[in-house]
Amino acid sequence: MTDIRHIVFDIGKVLIHYDPDLAFSRLIPDADKRKWFFDNVCTSAWNIEQDRGRTWEEAEALLIAEHPDHAENIRNFRRHWHDMVPHAYEDSVAIMVGLIESGRDVTMLTNFAADTFAEACQRFDFLDRPRGVTVSAEIGLIKPDRAIYDHHVASFGLEPAATLFIDDSQKNVDGAKAAGWQAVLFTDARALKADLERLGIAA
Known part of the structure; x- marks a missing residue:
């Protein structure tokens, strides 16, 4: 070697x-609903594309088009990033x-x-x-x-x-x-x- x-x-x-739950345990207090949100809306696969260079504006727009009822919490992912770290x-x-x-x-x-x-x-x-x-x-x-x-x-x-x-x-x-x-x-x-x-x- x-x-x-x-x-x-x-x-x-x-x-x-780094732990998104730190922010979202307050934003979505119900553990099952929070898990569903991370499994189906703000997923790891979605988040990694921002690491690849996609802008948050584009990322949020894509998800909000698919999940309009979750628009506020989709925006909250970036808005509350400081709480996750x-x-x-x-x-x-x-x-x-x-x-x-x-x-x-x-x-x-x-x-x-x-x-x-x-x-x-x-x-x-x-x-x-x-x-x-x-x-x-x-x-x-x-x-x-x-x-x-x-x-x-x-x-x-x-x-x-x-x-x-x-x-x-x-x-x-x-x-x-x-x-x-x-x-x-x-x-x-x-x-x-x-x-x-x-x-x-x-x-």
């Missing part, structure tokens, strides 16, 4: 918390910052809508600490598509085999491995620290 010279962090559910994972952030301060080359690769990423950067200043970031919506590509990993490598001059990717999604971890990277599945900071130490990286 090639020694790791580059470390790439995902952001959502690795460095900052209440805090950072301070222990994960500490690991990332520690790696940077020890001289490690750290970048970020994230599926994120452009405007919500800008908002996140205003709220969480540690997102400015790594050398750079690839934001899916800014380039029209999303994980786990092979092209986004190749784009990140080209943008930041990485050697894939010497790159470690940290992501909370198994399919994104698998995508990185298929692109020739090393990768670990994030579950919590303690497990990440153990993974890094197993790979010879003090954290």
Whole structure:
């Protein structure tokens, strides 16, 4: 296994918390109705297209045409995004910052809508600490598509085999491995620290 010279962090559910239920438990208090809404209206498949670069205006218009009775809550998804992202994972952030301060080359690769990423950067200043970031919506590509990993490598001059990717999604971890990277599945900071130490990286 090639020694790791580059470390790439995902952001959502690795460095900052994300949970739409935090907003919608108030907007749709009934758990069954809320589940139906996420399964049938504001679905993961709908939301990921904003990560690919579709505007919220277009996304809302498409859904409202299909589900006019849910127009207000469709708009509420973006309107209440800040409630879905209440805090950072301070222990994960500490690991990332520690790696940077020890001289490690750290970048970020994230599926994120452009405007919500800008908002996140205003709220969480540690997102400015790594050398750079690839934001899916800014380039029209999303994980786990092979092209986004190749784009990140080209943008930041990485050697894939010497790159470690940290992501909370198994399919994104698998995508990185298929692109020739090393990768670990994030579950919590303690497990990440153990993974890094197993790979010879003090954290």
